Amino acid sequence: MEFFRIKHDIPFMSYGRLTTAISLITFIVAVFFLGYKGLNFGVEFTGGTVIELRYQQPADLGQVRVAVEQLKYGESQVQALGTTRDVMVRLPNIKTKTSAQLSNEVMSVLKQQRADVELRKVEFIGPSVGEELVTHGLTALILVCLGIIAYLAIRFEWRFAVSAVIANMHDVVIILGCFAFFQWEFSLTVLAGVLAVLGYSVNESVVVFDRIRENFRKPNMRGRSVPSIIDNAITATMSRTIITHGSTEAMVLSMLVMGGPALHGFAMALTIGIVFGIYSSVLVASPLLLMFGVTRENMIKPVTVKEEAVV
């Protein structure tokens, strides 16, 4: 069985203008939603109290909402959590009350209404922690980018490093854009997922780059133009790309379906990230590489230096 029976190299590079346009549009749309709607930050970032409840029988969200609003805590949210029996209540920080008091008050009101409610989880985050998480998250993001640029610049060349990182940032922005558009909750685990995508998606670019470098060095490829060499590299790794991503995606989808609400955001970030990872490494990173003007000499030179160093 072989899925990919490609007779000739697919001229990916000649679609360069089209794919760049598509990327640019999706990118701009994502940035637009990020700016316009903003991320729906989870309680870890904003501070506040989250209470998770479970009812024996399907819950009536409207009833719960009325009960919570009676307590007049300000802007509170009541939503279903995966099933009809699981309910999440999100409350803002109230200076005069501790989260234990808050959760006790909410529970007593809800218990009066329906006795079959069970407290599953209470999470309280103070306001100072959130800011710190944002700065740490951004630092991590920048550090990952710099680390990857440095490594790829040493192993390949700066053009490869920069294109890979731009392609990746494109993925990250699109994931964030999706989260902003659908107003899914952006929690700490989602952040972990996004950063994992960053590492994973570079992986993809590296595989293609490796092949490009190999092609540059092959004697029988000597006469061919740079775009055709890149086309050949992408076509040759195509099958692997699809299969690998398919496998990873299978795992992630399994998490999305089976993992319950706690893993939902994480799995969702990865699902989107993997799909766009394929696209960006093939159709964003490589055209960028061409745009930066990569030539055979770029690749051959550092190798001779390296070999001398070894000998």
Next chain:
Amino acid sequence: MNRYPMWKYLLIAVTLIAALLYALPNLYGESPAVQISAAKSTTKVDAATRKTALDTLAAANIPTDGVFPDATSLKVRFKDTDAQIKAKDLIQTALGENYIVALNLLPQTPSWLAAIGGKPMFLGLDLRGGVHFLLEVDMKAAVDKQLEKVAGDIRRELKDRKIRYGRVARDRDSVTVQLRDAATVSATAGAIRRVLPDLSIQEVSRDGDYRVVVSFTPAMQTKLKNDAVAQNITTLHNRVNELGVAEPIIQQQGEGRIVVQLPGVQDTAKAKDILGRTATLEVRMVDDDQARLQAALSGDVPAGYELVPMAGVRAGMTQSILLKKEVELTGDNITKAEPSYDQNNNPVISMGLDSAGASIFRTLTAENIGKGMAIVLVEKGKGQVITAPRINAQLGGSFVIEGGGMTVQEANDIALLVRAGSLAAPMNIVEERTIGPSLGKENIQKGFHSTMYGFIAIAIFMMLYYRLFGVVSTLALGANLLFLVALLSAIGITLTLPGIAAIALALGMAIDSNVLVNERIREELRNGMSPQAAIQNGYGHAWATILDSNITTLIAGIALFIFGSGAVRGFAVVHCLGILTSMYSAVFVSRGIVNLIYGYRRRLSSVSIGQVWVPHQEKQA
């Protein structure tokens, strides 16, 4: 050419067996147990405690399933929860309230596995339920408190030396002493330098502006902050002990934060109450009248007096001391308690009081030379005499307590107790999480199911698509899972739900290496290479790519680990380990299996890697 030397096969076999052994404890469940630990820092769990507990159980005919002593506690395992609950009550009654008897779960790891260090994975709070607090120590308050003390010390010292001074005021992070002229400036600076040598002192004498500015050196500030956190942790430990939690975790996180995790506790309100409470330390006078003491010991305590037990009684010492009820000083006035040595190199405890305390203490000691005083730690509303030294001379703001044959360990313990009495700085709860036990169980189940179904899907696809090579890949993936689980168990990394997600993701990403290898071999075959050469080249070429792609992923993982907190960190650790194990299993182990299958066949005409489609063949057909 596709043969490994013997040692490589042996290495694979040995690592696989080791991984199997260390992953094995996770398959055994947990059984109910009772954990006995000391309720107060002065009591210890020793052989006598063990004997009492076991005798009690034997007398009540409750069979035990193993006794496990460790450094600070004793765990007794039982066959069922009925026995566990009965045993808990019995042991608690027998040992009294100096001990905490808590219900716990102990892994049923067979002793031969435990002997080689095998233990199941340690589950995080989100998987087993409990309470998590993140407390922030108010560092500014800690430093302010110390600065106030410095200001007081300076006032006292200047008064003693009869140096006339104007205002002594605490500013943001310094203390300023206003003075009259240049002569007093240098005299003041000299005096301060003598009593407080660790401070940075700045003299200002310009026309009409004479002052001395005292502040903490940066090193001193760091020390102050570290001490504040350390002292708060000690205090928290003492308080958590009261809750009777089987395995509390109390750790410093970052510069000024403390994490408290209490597995199994559901009542946050009570936990918070106890964590936020202050234990107090009191200095009271000892009554030396033998007649009154005898009377008190026989049950007739005179009015205005109290019989207080000695903590950690040493052989040959009295059990209880008769104290006056008046409290002369409280722990709030004590600023320092450190073990040190006197001129004869005997261990002593060096104490420091703030200015208010010092002036009270000076009067107290002047009036009571030759009498005994007692330092009493009040825990749970009950007093305990930590030490009862005799007053030999008038004492001021700093003095030493000589313990009369006190050992170094005892000096340390007493100093710790005195310090632990109160918090160095106030703390705020900045994060709090309560996870119900049912949610924990569900999280484990969901995490396990998603990993399992994902694995099965990948395995089926790989075997269909790559045939025998797919089987090898699946085996390698299984080995990867085994290595990862063994590593997590053996190192004792806390597994959280994001950690389980990382295991699943590690498997999903590890397959990448196998696919790279398999695709490469197919490609070499397509180019007309012989099967043996194709295997050789396939693994060889793929290796460079695998290394590059894994290192970039690892960079991301390490950054996550450094900058992540909580959930992100739990994910990052497993993620990084997963990358390492996947490189080992996808390249080394899978190659080993392939070599065993194909490497020893002399004339190999084809390999089972699924159909290799060659463009030219189709054209011919």
